Amino acid sequence: MDIGISTAIFYPDETTEDAIRxxxxxxxxxxxxxxxxxxxxxxEYGHMLAEVTRSNDFKVTSIHTVSSAFEPYLFDRYERRRDDFFKIFKDFVRFGNILGAKVYTFHGLVSNHGNKIQxxxxxxxxxxMIDAAGEQGISIGQENVSWCxxxxxxxxxxxxDGVRGPLKFTLDIKQAVKAGRSPYEYLDIYGTDLVNLHLNDNDSEHTCLLPGKGTFDYKELxxxxxxxxxxxxGIIEVYRDNxxxxxxxxxxxxxxxGLL
Known part of the structure; x- marks a missing residue:
């Protein structure tokens, strides 16, 4: 397995371009x-970043963003608001296309969204979303997120079961732990539609550790x-204090x- 890393791991210390370097x-x-x-x-930023990735021999496999800032509004009951945020969504998948990404790691609605959408x-x-992202050669990789x-x-x-079209998935180990579940409960649902994997570790006292610092069984994984x-x-994704x-x-x- 190719072991990559998320630039989110450097927030807020490094810019994305410096993180890649x-x-x-x-x-x-x-x-x-x-x-x-x-x-x-x-x-403009996408083209600059694409040049940074090329010059540093770094392949972008997926994209992710400050999801809570706009993803829930894609489902808003107010049509104009929903349409405005869909434009932002389209900008983001266009950005992903510029970088050559194939997956958009997506959170979606938060659990307490207060929206009575059916x-x-x-x-x-x-x-x-799947149709718009597909036009840019990108799949929606719905992630399991404990607070969503x-x-x-x-x-x-x-x-x-309900979505028509190729909905794909991202498995995040720490988010499964935070939800009080085994990551394999999610993997059983995703099956062959899994397209992205966030790797981290944990133990009896910590829900997120750097891989190798906890007790997670990577052989079973x-x-x-x-x-x-x-x-x-496999994408290493932990927090800055890990x-x-x-x-x-x-x-x-x-x-x-060596393990995977």
């Missing part, structure tokens, strides 16, 4: 780009992913490369 110098050849602000997914309308929005509706396995099942036929990347320096990240990549 830094991880590339430590052996990372791929990863997920996290846009920390709207200005970081304009076309499931049929949620499904309609997903189908609209996507943390609920029953919701994910309804989503998968490899076996389960093999059964699901997963051939995609490591001391970039050398820690490089060691974690080497460890995971």
């Amino acid at each position: 830094l991880v590339s110098s430590k052996g990372f050849r791929s990863g997920e780009i996290f846009a920390n602000s709207f200005s970081e997914f304009t076309e 499931m049929k309308d949620i499904i309609y929005v997903y189908e609209k 509706l996507s943390g609920d396995t029953e919701y994910l099942k309804r989503l998968k 490899k076996e389960r992913l093999g059964r699901a036929g997963y051939k995609g990347p 490591y001391d320096n970039v050398e820690d990240l490089a060691r974690s990549r080497r460890l995971l490369a």
Whole structure:
């Protein structure tokens, strides 16, 4: 498995372009780009960042962003607001296309969204997103997120069963732990539609640690992913307080490369 990294891991210390230069110098050849602000997914910024990735031999596999700032509004009951935020969504997948990304890691509605939108309308929005992202060569990789509706396995099942078109998924280990579930409960739902994997570690006291610092069984993960036929990347995604320096990240990549 190709072990990559998310630039989100450096927030708020490094800009995205500097993060790419830094991880590339430590052996990372791929990863997920996290846009920390709207200005970081304009076309102009995208072309600049694409040049940085090329010059540093870094492949962008997926994109991610400050989802709570606009994703819930894609499902808003007020049509004009919904349409305005869909324009932002289209800008983001266009940005992903410029970088050559194939997956948009998507959170969606938060659990306490206070929006009485019906499931049929949620499904309609997903189908609209899938079509727009598909025009840019990008899949929607719905992530399991503990504080979103996507943390609920029953919701994910309804989503998968109801959405017409190629809805794909991102598995995040720490978010499963935060939801009080095994990551394999989500993997069983995703099956062959898994396209992205967020790697982290945990133990009895911590829900998120740098891979190699906890007790998570990566041998079992490899076996389960093999059964699901997963051939995609593994993306190290932890928080800034889960490591001391970039050398820690490089060691974690080497460890995971040997395990997965």
